[in-house]
Amino acid sequence: MLNALQNAFAALDLDRRNLVVVSGIGCSSDLPHFLNVYGIHTLHGRALPVAQGIKMANKELTVVVTGGDGDGYGIGAGHFLHAMRRNLDLTYIVMDNRIYGLTTGQASPTSYKGHKTKSTPAGNPECALNPLALAVAGGATFVGRGFSGEPIHLAETMKRAIAHKGFSLVDVLSPCVTWNKSFSYDYYRPLIVKLDQDRHDPSDRDAALRQALREDKLPIGVLYEIDEPTFAEEEPSLQGGPLVRSRIGLTDEEWAALMDEFS
Amino acid sequence: MDARREAVIWIGGEAGEGIASAGDIFMKTAARCGLGAFAHNSYQSVIRGGEVVLQIRVGAHPVLSQGGKWDFLLALNQNVLNHYLPAARPSAAALFNADSVKPPETSAAASLHGIPVGELTRDLSNSPVMQNTILLAALMRLLGIPWDIFVGSIRNQFGKRKPQLADLNVAVARRGWDHAEKKLSLPGPIALEGDGKRRMVITGNQAIGLGAVAGGCKFYSAYPMTPASSIMHWLAPRAARYGMLMKQAEDELAAINMAVGAGYAGVRAMVGTSGGGFALMTEAIGLAGMIEAPVVAVLSQRAGPSTGLATKTEQGDLFQALGASQGEYPKAVLAALDPVDAYYAVIEAHNLAEKYQMPVIVMSDLYLSERNVVVDPENFNARVPIERGETVREAAEGEYLRYRDTVSGVSPRALPGTPGGMHIAASDEHNEMGVLISDWYTNPTMRTRMVEKRMRKMNGVRRDTAEGAFLCEGPEDADLTIVGWGSTYHVLEEARRALTDSGHSAQLIQFRTLWPFPAAGALPILQAAKRCVCVENNQSGQLARLVRQETGFSIPFAVRKYDGEPFSAGPLVQALEICLRPKAPAVQTLISAELDLPVTYE
Numbered sequence: 001m002l003n004a005l006q007n008a009f010a011a012l013d014l015d016r017r018n019l020v021v022v023s024g025i026g027c028s029s030d031l032p033h034f035l036n037v038y039g040i041h042t043l044h045g046r047a048l049p050v051a052q053g054i055k056m057a058n059k060e061l062t063v064v065v066t067g068g069d070g071d072g073y074g075i076g077a078g079h080f081l082h083a084m085r086r087n088l089d090l091t092y093i094v095m096d097n098r099i100y101g102l103t104t105g106q107a108s109p110t111s112y113k114g115h116k117t118k119s120t121p122a123g124n125p126e127c128a129l130n131p132l133a134l135a136v137a138g139g140a141t142f143v144g145r146g147f148s149g150e151p152i153h154l155a156e157t158m159k160r161a162i163a164h165k166g167f168s169l170v171d172v173l174s175p176c177v178t179w180n181k182s183f184s185y186d187y188y189r190p191l192i193v194k195l196d197q198d199r200h201d202p203s204d205r206d207a208a209l210r211q212a213l214r215e216d217k218l219p220i221g222v223l224y225e226i227d228e229p230t231f232a233e234e235e236p237s238l239q240g241g242p243l244v245r246s247r248i249g250l251t252d253e254e255w256a257a258l259m260d261e262f263s
Numbered sequence: 264m265d266a267r268r269e270a271v272i273w274i275g276g277e278a279g280e281g282i283a284s285a286g287d288i289f290m291k292t293a294a295r296c297g298l299g300a301f302a303h304n305s306y307q308s309v310i311r312g313g314e315v316v317l318q319i320r321v322g323a324h325p326v327l328s329q330g331g332k333w334d335f336l337l338a339l340n341q342n343v344l345n346h347y348l349p350a351a352r353p354s355a356a357a358l359f360n361a362d363s364v365k366p367p368e369t370s371a372a373a374s375l376h377g378i379p380v381g382e383l384t385r386d387l388s389n390s391p392v393m394q395n396t397i398l399l400a401a402l403m404r405l406l407g408i409p410w411d412i413f414v415g416s417i418r419n420q421f422g423k424r425k426p427q428l429a430d431l432n433v434a435v436a437r438r439g440w441d442h443a444e445k446k447l448s449l450p451g452p453i454a455l456e457g458d459g460k461r462r463m464v465i466t467g468n469q470a471i472g473l474g475a476v477a478g479g480c481k482f483y484s485a486y487p488m489t490p491a492s493s494i495m496h497w498l499a500p501r502a503a504r505y506g507m508l509m510k511q512a513e514d515e516l517a518a519i520n521m522a523v524g525a526g527y528a529g530v531r532a533m534v535g536t537s538g539g540g541f542a543l544m545t546e547a548i549g550l551a552g553m554i555e556a557p558v559v560a561v562l563s564q565r566a567g568p569s570t571g572l573a574t575k576t577e578q579g580d581l582f583q584a585l586g587a588s589q590g591e592y593p594k595a596v597l598a599a600l601d602p603v604d605a606y607y608a609v610i611e612a613h614n615l616a617e618k619y620q621m622p623v624i625v626m627s628d629l630y631l632s633e634r635n636v637v638v639d640p641e642n643f644n645a646r647v648p649i650e651r652g653e654t655v656r657e658a659a660e661g662e663y664l665r666y667r668d669t670v671s672g673v674s675p676r677a678l679p680g681t682p683g684g685m686h687i688a689a690s691d692e693h694n695e696m697g698v699l700i701s702d703w704y705t706n707p708t709m710r711t712r713m714v715e716k717r718m719r720k721m722n723g724v725r726r727d728t729a730e731g732a733f734l735c736e737g738p739e740d741a742d743l744t745i746v747g748w749g750s751t752y753h754v755l756e757e758a759r760r761a762l763t764d765s766g767h768s769a770q771l772i773q774f775r776t777l778w779p780f781p782a783a784g785a786l787p788i789l790q791a792a793k794r795c796v797c798v799e800n801n802q803s804g805q806l807a808r809l810v811r812q813e814t815g816f817s818i819p820f821a822v823r824k825y826d827g828e829p830f831s832a833g834p835l836v837q838a839l840e841i842c843l844r845p846k847a848p849a850v851q852t853l854i855s856a857e858l859d860l861p862v863t864y865e
Contacts (some may be wrong), residue, residue, distance in 0.1 A: 007772055014535025020679045022524070025690075032687055033699065038679040039687040040527060043518065043550050049517040054531070054679065056508055057482055061528070082513040092521075231684050237508040244529040244678070246506030248479030254505070255645040258473065262463035263294060263640065 139165035195221035208252030269322030276339025297457030327753035400439030475611030552592025575827025598749030672719030732781035744792035
């Protein structure tokens with residue numbers, strides 16, 4: 001995972017000082033510590049709002065958010081949906097291990113129904129959330145999936161996600177070898193299928209949804225990619241330079257106009 | 264009868280009957296005549312329906328509180344007239360639409376003037392806003408307001424985009440005006456002549472928005488919550504003009520976390536909310552404390568707990584602000600006194616937040632946020648000090664320590680984009696580089712050092728906030744020393760003066776910096792006080808508890824009000840007089856419904 005992300009950054013030739021990696025809480029969220037870029041380790045479930053604040057403050061930065069399924073699809077699910085609606089130019093990489101790993105193995109939003117964990121000894125009574133289908137339906141303009149057992153393919157998907165203009169989700173099937181024996185590398189390998197971009201059209205929303213909802217196989221690669229105006233392109237306050245360079249203080253004319261409003 | 268130099272006017276009706284616009288026109292007219300005026304909206308929490316009473320006090324001098332019972336009542340419906348007649352002062356007059364409101368059969372202290380709205384406007388196209396305009400115009404005529412200034416305010420209210428509506432309202436107003444001139448006599452002479460100086464009208468929340476704009480705030484995020492929402496409403500159409508982004512977030516969690524992200528990235532960032540929203544924000548307030556990101560949170564209190572009284576005021580969240588978030592971290596809590604002070608408090612908050620890289624909470628409440636007051640424009644100074652704090656422009660690769668242990672506790676920041684400044688801003692405890700020390704190995708020495716580094720900032724904050732931490736009015740050897748905080752400042756000051764006028768010398772200490780608490784400055788004054796009373800808009804005496812906690816000084820008397828309404832000077836003076844008696848009860852509770860009869864218990 002880390003390796004793939006480093007390779008994606010390197011391939012895109014990004015200047016490290018303009019790169020910010022934001023994480024929430026969980027095993028996944030230590031990731032920024034292993035990179036020599038600007039990193040911010042936030043709160044459980046809150047990486048996306050922090051990342052959006054950073055991007056809105058300085059639209060020239062490349063902002064990548066990393067987190068886990070518990071962090072992003074559990075406590076952070078609300079922010080996930082709204083971040084997609086906003087279509088800010090962010091890349092959200094979720095290391096999805098279908099378990100709460102840091103807290104020693106409880107069911108997560110992507111744990112399958114019936115999965116026995118510490119917190120669901122009789123089997124998980126809830127069905128698993130489908131992040132890809134949710135993202136296609138929810139307004140993400142780029143939806144991809146990777147597998148940590150396929151790092152070269154994953155790096156390629158990440159590269160495309162970061163290069164994409166708008167909100168990108170990359171859900172990465174990332175087995176937790178310590179706490180989730182059910183979803184191991186061996187479990188995934190026969191299920192993984194690489195999307196053939198000649199036969200799958202990522203701009204076709206219905207086709208993307210069909211791939212996201214497949215039960216026979218787990219397709220990896222770019223499921224969905226469309227070109228839509230980003231938040232920064234549409235928001236009137238972001239039409240000039242980045243806010244971080246916006247002038248502080250008011251001109252005499254601006255002040256006089258404001259005072260006039262009140263009299 | 265002596266000419267009154269001020270009048271209290273209540274405009275009452277159902278929400279949606281045009282009370283706000285009548286109030287706005289009245290306030291603007293007063294400001295343009297050079298009068299002083301103060302408006303407090305007392306309303307029910309429903310979108311439409313429910314009784315709303317706008318309490319306006321106007322005078323030929325600065326007016327800084329809403330006053331007590333009314334001299335004039337504009338009753339927009341029968342319920343309002345019936346309900347509020349008992350609150351009339353001597354020589355009061357009630358104006359109402361004679362077509363829809365009948366004078367009560369019981370005798371009333373006020374003179375009752377039914378205005379035949381239908382008859383007066385028969386030839387004009389009808390509109391539901393007619394009656395408030397007519398009643399307002401009749402009142403303006405009774406008060407002796409110049410017609411031209413009144414008309415100017417009506418036109419200003421509708422703006423340039425609605426000239427036809429403005430014309431119609433002016434025509435309607437004329438009917439009310441002429442009717443008053445011919446048919447109505449003044450209940451008593453009023454000398455409401457302004458000094459002719461054109462003043463401005465501003466609410467607390469507008470002043471907060473103005474402070475954000477002037478103070479260089481570039482990012483404001485919020486989730487709608489009364490009484491903070493109107494900060495958002497004021498900023499939304501103006502933000503882009505001043506290089507600022509106003510973002511309505513999906514919830515308060517997002518709002519504050521976005522602001523923390525924006526603050527980390529290098530812009531001045533602020534959120535605004537009320538107690539319930541602030542409760543959701545507190546985890547991220549602690550995040551800002553830990554990663555040392557500047558952020559300002561405006562906490563406009565309303566009566567709680569839970570969703571409480573959504574449209575009523577209270578000073579009930581002091582301890583929530585002081586205790587916000589888990590663990591210990593440096594922060595400042597300021598409580599604005601009035602709209603002018605709110606303007607400066609917001610700017611001061613941004614300066615403290617950036618200079619000390621920490622969260623700063625600015626406390627307001629419904630009473631302050633929504634009060635509409637006439638002020639002198641010179642009170643607002645555009646040239647305000649901006650202190651951005653220490654930042655690193657460039658660092659040699661690998662040498663920059665984000666959390667360098669310094670004497671001041673402040674470690675110069677490298678904003679994303681700074682060459683060589685790459686680091687991790689970690690919410691877990693970390694070392695000077697930002698590397699976690701919590702999970703992989705424990706490091707008690709480093710933990711202690713980092714806690715101390717952060718908390719050392721409070722020395723600087725204490726120094727910076729000491730000077731304006733509280734106001735002192737009146738003589739030190741006064742019979743009674745009144746202690747209060749934040750938004751109650753003017754009503755307490757008014758009560759202090761009234762007490763002094765009635766022969767009891769009184770002093771007022773009003774706190775505006777609550778944290779760090781200015782114990783060293785305040786304690787000698789409290790100790791020297793002859794008799795001390797703490798006046799708060801809450802039940803449990805939060806300021807009194809804070810004073811005791813921080814100084815060891817126990818304020819023996821308290822006047823408290825927690826019925827959702829603000830203090831008004833009359834009943835407050837009565838309660839304070841009781842505190843001066845030899846065997847005074849320790850706690851006085853004031854209730855608005857009792858008008859000026861305080862309920863007391865020990």
